[in-house]
Amino acid sequence: MNANGQDTQGQEGRQRVVWAVVASDIGPLLLAATDEGLVTVVFHATDAVRDKALDRLGSRLGAEPVEAPDSPLLSEPIRQLAAYFAGERHAFDLPLDWSLISGFNRQVLRELTTVPYGAVVGYGDLARRVGQPGAAQAVGMAMGANPLPVVVPCHRVVESDGGIGGFGGGLETKRRLLALEGVLPQPLF
Numbered sequence: 001m002n003a004n005g006q007d008t009q010g011q012e013g014r015q016r017v018v019w020a021v022v023a024s025d026i027g028p029l030l031l032a033a034t035d036e037g038l039v040t041v042v043f044h045a046t047d048a049v050r051d052k053a054l055d056r057l058g059s060r061l062g063a064e065p066v067e068a069p070d071s072p073l074l075s076e077p078i079r080q081l082a083a084y085f086a087g088e089r090h091a092f093d094l095p096l097d098w099s100l101i102s103g104f105n106r107q108v109l110r111e112l113t114t115v116p117y118g119a120v121v122g123y124g125d126l127a128r129r130v131g132q133p134g135a136a137q138a139v140g141m142a143m144g145a146n147p148l149p150v151v152v153p154c155h156r157v158v159e160s161d162g163g164i165g166g167f168g169g170g171l172e173t174k175r176r177l178l179a180l181e182g183v184l185p186q187p188l189f
């Protein structure tokens with residue numbers, strides 16, 4: 001049951017997990033949601049990547065993910081991501097299911113949601129913002145564990161010396177996201 005007294009469990013008392021693969025400017029994205037909200041975004045969602053991600057998601061959440069591109073649980077995330085890639089949306093307003101991440105990593109990622117479109121933050125700066133000034137490397141680990149990239153904008157975290165830093169979706173994907181937001185110049189071709 002949620003705070004409104006509504007049953008948030010699917011069939012047989014288990015949590016419902018729905019998913020869809022959607023096209024984007026950075027390639028196919030796998031989106032999955034529960035009754036709590038968007039639970040994961042997976043880059044480069046080829047069949048093999050999708051199948052591996054869905055197996056992992058099912059085992060972590062204890063529910064078999066069901067393909068449901070028309071699910072109301074996915075309609076708003078799909079709409080908002082399309083608007084983001086069209087340059088029409090600069091902030092996401094979605095319910096998020098944080099159940100795939102906890103502790104320090106969750107604290108860092110929640111703080112990351114305050115970094116606005118078109119801005120960047122250094123790993124060390126983000127560590128200081130969560131009260132752990134010596135934890136820049138741990139912040140990098142939190143970025144790598146982010147189950148909700150793009151929506152929780154780990155692409156906005158860069159090195160203090162001006163380097164782009166790492167990125168689970170690949171550096172070209174990070175460059176394209178930062179270019180979309182005007183932080184880097186658009187590629188010539």
